[in-house]
Amino acid sequence: MTLILSFRKKNALLSYLSTVNLGLISLAFFCLILAFARSDFSVQSVAFHSHSTTPLIYKIAATWGHHEGSMLLWCFFLGLIINFFSTNRQKIEPSIHNATLFILHSILVLFLAYSLLTSNPFERLMPFPINRGELNPLLQDPSLTFHPLFLYMGFLSFSVPFALSIASSLYPINRPLFIQWTKPWIAGAWGFLTLGILTGSIWAYYELGWGGWWFWDPVESASLLPWLVAAALIHLYKKPSSSDTLSRSSVFLTSLGFLLCLTSVWVIRGGALVSVHTFALSPNRSFFLFSIFALCLGASILALIRTSKDHHERRNFFIDSAVFIFLYLLFIVLWGIFFPIFFEKITAQPLTMGTPYFTKLFCYPMLLVFFLMGVGPFFSRIGLILCIIISFVCFYIFWPQGIGATSAITLSVWLISWTILYSLKNFRKKSLPLLGAHLGIGILALGISVNGFFQKETMAIMEPGEKIELPLGNLTFDAVKPIPRQNHLAYQGTFSLKEKDHLICVFNSERRLYFANQSEHSEATLCHHRLTTYSLILGETTDHQHWVIRFYENPFILLIWIGGILVALSALLLCFQKRLLIIFALGILSSPSSEALIVYHPKATALFKKIPCPTCPGQNLESSQTELSQEIRDFIDQEIRQGKDEEIILKTLETQFHMTLLPSFPYWILWGAPLLFLGGILLMIYRRNP
């Protein structure tokens, strides 16, 4: 296996060789996936990160769930991107194309060398242990399966604009061409980063059970850096220019984007950060990553010196201020991350930047941004009057809640109403990404501000049969029962939330004790009711009778996810344009099919698809592998064969298994949608191939 990787290093400039490169890297990558799928424990990374009882999808996810595998994934994506770039050479001048390819290949070689020398995923273990480790149960989750894929795709999309900006210092490129070539990549990077950050926070929200989804931890904020640069660049490209020569600002920003991607990889992986998340790394890995970063930095500084200075360009107040604000936010985040590092180096006193730093210097200035975002691109007189009226109503309603909440909510509503009004009045296909992204940000902001100000947390110690009063109703602890499973013992507590005798939610939260390493883990249950998400976590216990429970009310948190997805989709629309439709179609086709070993009655299988798995988010009863689901499946099958009606069965399920049978979420979207983007990119490479 190492042979394949080392063979690959014979690198040539010619672009057909990049296809060979890609072929070899993907061979290595798929070998690793295969090793994981077949649980080949003689490979060290498989032995440490996978278990024979892990479901197949998470076995595959474990391929990139650890450092070595994820670096191979990184190289695979880089190879994919290089190949994609090299196959559409018609548009780009040969000399620039070659220079760019050369730079991209050098980066790839560096990363392959890194992977080969410091973190070889194919390291063998002799004699090999069987079932030594497992992918942490926390990581066995659909959103975290796709989180690294999206994030890496986003980071690496920056590599092409970076290479182009360096090439532009060797061979002059004029501004419109540079924009035309780099814009799809920047937009793609922005979209994928949004998706990556989003999946990460969704996971943190309901799996870690910290009751929040963003903590301004340096590891999180680091992913925000390239995102801000991409946003600034997209706005900068919109700016009309009087001259055609490439200005220093765009070269600076494009190379900054990739440098920041490398910085965040190095900083997070290098262990220089003061963070709750410690991604431990040996010093030579850290040094290697830093050298790659330093090389790229040197190259971009040289490129910057050679580029001509900014000319007197036409001013556009809104675009200028947008770019300025993004750079300001970038500075704030960057300073918040790096100041503690410098400070500790100088005074040997560790510290972190508290949340107030970010809320005061990042979130409040954002309010100003929302104001400008509303007026800037969508101005019209009637719109102004209408929006002022809407904002005043909003202001009036929320005034008793305090000035912070009022202004945040009013301004996000202000932005949303501007965008909607504009799209009603003069909608053009061309401005769809702009409208979508701004609307998405508005919805996101509304979600964040409502959730931030009205989130409620209740903590109590309860025993079965106890009832507590909450502002919205009362919460009853019905029962708790131990359920032994394949690799853990789960204590499942059943709670019901009632609003004046009207049942809103039933929670089946679990506290699990994993046998392998004696670790405990709480599995939260979520319940959506009128845009509010309630979640209940069964916490610690001393005597298995009294349990600590935590109950969260998160109003409007769904809007955060919806807004985020809207932003990501608009960015990807800007990147792929019409081709996005093809990707969509592919995603719908790629909805996973599952094979059942036991043949059930066809009516029963139809019913399984409608019922969500009670313990595993993201799966329905049909695809879930847990014993509880198996039990329920058998039960349903039996009842169906006895000729009972569907509704009666559903009712008995509710009483017998304490299940909440809310209208089932089409779970294939959860699995299919991310596959669609990745599959779509592959498809596009082949479509473009002459």
Added chain:
Amino acid sequence: MKKAHKRLLKLLAALLSIGAGATIFFSIFKDAMVFYYTPKDYQHRPIEKNKTIRIGGIVQQNSHVLYPKGGGRFIVQEGNDTILVEYSCSLPTLFKEETMVVAQGTFNDEGQFSATEVLAKHDENYAPLPKNCLEEQVNQW
């Protein structure tokens, strides 16, 4: 003369706004700095009361007590030095005795540390950091 006046005014305005911005920035910045202490530091370094700080160390075995009305307390340990931490917030799922914890909160006037946020340190596999690899970790933080 007129031009010079204009230039002077511009310069003054720029200086004033930069000054105001910097003042606001640094006042916020100073408040938001959260220092990190270990139980050993606590014995040797004076800690300001009623200022938000973070405390990190290992949760002592059998020291975690839950209060019947919610919240609880545990002892953070480093070598022979300990700090008693009272919390009223929720605990992360990775929280476990004999593993590394980071608590954010303040020392009140009686010298009691009350935490508003308790975080569990974890490694790249999201497993809590066990005791044996801790001795260096505590100080590295």
